[in-house]
Amino acid sequence: MQMNFKSRSAFFGATIAASAAMTGAWALDTGVTDSTIRIGTIGPFTGPAASYSMVNKTDEAYMDMLNAEGGVCGRQIELVAYDDAYSPPKTLAAAKKLVEEDGVFLIYSTIGTATNSAIREYLNEQEVPHIFVSSGASKWGHRKEFPWTMGFHPPYTSEAKIYAKYILDTYPDGRIGILFQDDEFGKDFVNGLRAGLGEKADEMIVSEQPYVTSDPDVDAQIANFKESGADIVLYAAIPKFAGQAISNAQEIEWKPTQFVVGVGRTAVLRLEPAAVEAAKGMITAHFTKVAQDPKWSDDEGMQKWNAFMDEYYPEGDKGHSATIVGYGVSQALEHVLKAACDNLTRAGVMEAVSSMQNVELDVLLPGITLNTSETDSYPIEQMQLMRFDGERWELFGEVIDAWPLAMKN
Structure with missing residues (x-):
């Protein structure tokens, strides 16, 4: 699967150019070392929406798989996950801890509309990528006001x-x-x-x-x-x-x-x-394939997902769409990080996530791909x-x- 890119974002392109001019080379940003990339996620491991925490648990398992395969950009992924019990004040507290104490490079795959709303302004003020939000609220596409936020689900x-x-x-x-x-x-x-x-x-x-x-x-x-x-x-x-x-x-x-x-x-x-x-x-x-549907039994992408579940998340529920969505979100993040390998800055990540074209994921339905641009912040725009x-x-x-x-x- 190959990621193709549209024209670069002027905002993030200018930020990257300024960084390079000041340092004489591409700088490593907060959360990135020569051997690691530290990222964060927040989910309802407890509370009324606890079943959705399987998205975050799948994220953790996917990072385990990437690390076992050698990591990304020559670096191991350190994923820090916190429970917010589906409570917006707890989400904000967790986001501040991830940024101010854990020093994460980015935050992704955070669950819920109200919960992500509670952290959007803070993360944009801090200029921390807040990407592949696990919610289909239309507000994640407000790029002019919140350029560091990007959704994942169809609106x-x-x-x-x-x-x-x-x-x-x-x-x-x-x-x-x-x-x-x-x-x-x-x-x-x-x-x-x-x-x-x-x-x-x-x-x-x-x-x-x-x-x-x-x-x-x-x-x-x-x-x-x-x-x-x-x-x-x-x-x-x-x-x-x-x-x-x-x-x-x-x-x-x-x-x-x-x-x-x-x-x-x-x-x-x-x-x-x-x-x-x-x-x-x-x-x-x-927008994703359904694990229980026998029509996907010979599908290469679902065979990869099944093998991943068996080895890295055997206790996960294959019948729950959260394990498929978590896999898809994390595979999308893998693509973005690889695209930004030569400029591992927060602005570089936002440039990469804002310029995807026809990116295929193992678990998406045929005909559905990830596409973004300077004016389009909804990566998935098709459903069945x-x-x-x-x-x-x-x-x-x-x-x-x-x-x-x-x-x-």
Whole structure:
């Protein structure tokens, strides 16, 4: 897999040139020595979103693999990981510790929208790369204000517009309820769904029900959906609450057409049998291959992922998309570091991450690659719909370019 580059970023190119002029050679930045590169990550190893910590644990395992293979740029990777329990104040404290005490070169693969929002301003003030954020919030693309931040996932607003287009095409008279986390993560989906439905939004959306991560359950919200007459529901929720919603809908015998956002789709893996039956036909959108799908059994990329899991993360859950996403994010970081080997500065990393073109990763769906530029900070801009058949997620339709949808409305 080869990384090709578009034109260099003027901002970071100027920073690098200034550094070279002052030193007479490429300088090594904070966190980089002749033998090591120290990087950081933050995740919910405990708390309501603890299942997502498998992303960070996969990151750790991937760095173990890289080090066993000789490292990157002739250096071993030192990954420092902290638990924030999905709490933004703890995320900020962890970021400050990584920067001010641990002296990391960069921070990547940090989980969550509110949590990353808590550290974005600080890391940009410190000019520390804050890259491959594990959240699809549209705000990660605000390059003018926050040039040191870069996302990874497709924007949530674009994903919501994909669902809206499918609903308009398939259920034009549908009555929609949306369960959403009452923060930027959830509101991005509400706004994207409304934008995608356009002038039909007020007519079709009959109930919007928020929850917060400290809620014990979402039973009241599901009861409200049923009472509203909604026959379609979108769960814009993390797995814990998406799973509760699916189970409660089955318990009260409410049978809508169900959609679940990509970050919540692993909820189906932990449902009771009756709820699994009720989840049949549920639709989601995603950008990576699914481990349980036998169509990938002979796929070279998934064979590499399987071998990696067996050797470096055998206790990891192959059925959880977090282990695939973590592998993909870390492989992307490997590409970026290799591209910056000759100028291992923070600005050099940002130049590399801002100029990717058609970069392939082992776990991405065919036709989906990483692409960025000076004006495009969303590395992944395509997704494909999937339907749950009671045992696994089955792809259907074509890969959808979400970027044009993101630019509408």
